[in-house]
Amino acid sequence: MLTIDISKKLESKLDEKIFSKSRKKQLPDGFKKGKVVNEVLDKPTVMTLYKMITDHIIAYVNGAVSAGKESVLFWGVDENKKDVALKIYLVTTASFKKREQYILGDPRFSKLKKGTKNLIYLWAKKEFRNLSQCYDCKIPVPKPIHVVNNVLAMEFVGENGSPAKQLLESEIDEQDYDQAIEILKDLYKKANLVHGDYSEYNIFKTETGLILFDLGSAIDTRHPNTEEFLKRDINNITRFFSKRGIKVNDPEDVFQEIIS
Numbered sequence: 102m103l104t105i106d107i108s109k110k111l112e113s114k115l116d117e118k119i120f121s122k123s124r125k126k127q128l129p130d131g132f133k134k135g136k137v138v139n140e141v142l143d144k145p146t147v148m149t150l151y152k153m154i155t156d157h158i159i160a161y162v163n164g165a166v167s168a169g170k171e172s173v174l175f176w177g178v179d180e181n182k183k184d185v186a187l188k189i190y191l192v193t194t195a196s197f198k199k200r201e202q203y204i205l206g207d208p209r210f211s212k213l214k215k216g217t218k219n220l221i222y223l224w225a226k227k228e229f230r231n232l233s234q235c236y237d238c239k240i241p242v243p244k245p246i247h248v249v250n251n252v253l254a255m256e257f258v259g260e261n262g263s264p265a266k267q268l269l270e271s272e273i274d275e276q277d278y279d280q281a282i283e284i285l286k287d288l289y290k291k292a293n294l295v296h297g298d299y300s301e302y303n304i305f306k307t308e309t310g311l312i313l314f315d316l317g318s319a320i321d322t323r324h325p326n327t328e329e330f331l332k333r334d335i336n337n338i339t340r341f342f343s344k345r346g347i348k349v350n351d352p353e354d355v356f357q358e359i360i361s
């Protein structure tokens with residue numbers, strides 16, 4: 102009994118420390134603070150956020166910004182009042198099988214520990230590493246900041262807790278198509294990566310151009326399925342631009358140019 106009591110107290114103390122009270126009103130509809138903490142974040146994740154505070158990566162968390170199937174994006178703020186995007190991979194809802202193909206076969210992650218939780222932690226690390234490889238090659242991605250367990254901290258793309266518009270929601274032109282193909286090429290040739298989920302949903306359009314995100318599934322070009330994934334990425338993005346009436350090149354020619 103006593104231990105439960107202590108852990109409950111610790112939990113509410115952490116809640117107080119991690120989640121800002123003053124900004125509660127700014128949370129998007131449907132994200133009440135209590136609900137977020139109790140139903141989305143399990144205790145180990147709350148502890149991980151707390152560690153990010155004691156490690157001075159963030160100062161506090163404002164709340165959830167968007168909820169995907171397998172991750173929730175939180176809006177954090179650092180000690181210089183700069184916004185930080187916190188991508189929190191959900192351990193409970195993880196579809197383990199779907200992910201395996203993007204890790205097995207990637208020589209950077211040959212030692213795979215068994216268990217869903219370990220795979221999720223590795224997945225977060227993998228996204229961090231993919232972002233770093235891109236960032237180092239000057240490919241436009243959110244700047245990676247830190248990763249602990251299932252929490253990935255990166256540059257927040259957007260303002261006041263609202264993410265920038267995805268390509269899907271933006272007006273687009275030929276220049277965007279050219280940049281989208283240029284990014285695919287640089288990913289392959291400079292960062293030695295294939296995105297694996299390249300689409301209008303995973304690219305922001307900002308005033309300074311396109312910014313690629315959601316790099317969890319990106320694989321090393323030595324992975325045996327590289328060509329298949331690259332072809333799929335090219336087809337998806339080509340279809341999107343073509344549907345919007347933009348002149349596109351033959352996907353097969355784009356593929357040959359990228360791998361040559």
Ligand SMILES: Nc1ncnc2c1ncn2[C@@H]1O[C@H](COP(=O)(O)OP(=O)(O)OP(=O)(O)O)[C@@H](O)[C@H]1O
Nearest residue numbers: 167169170171172174186243256257258264314315
């Ligand atoms: N660095 C960032 N800055 C601001 N917003 C972000 C950032 N990264 C992601 N987001 C927001 O969070 C959403 C989900 O991110 P992401 O696509 O990486 O996760 P996901 O688990 O693949 O989610 P989904 O299943 O919806 O694709 C994005 O659509 C975007 O609005």
Ligand SMILES: [Mg+2]
Nearest residue numbers: 169302303315
């Ligand atoms: Mg996504």
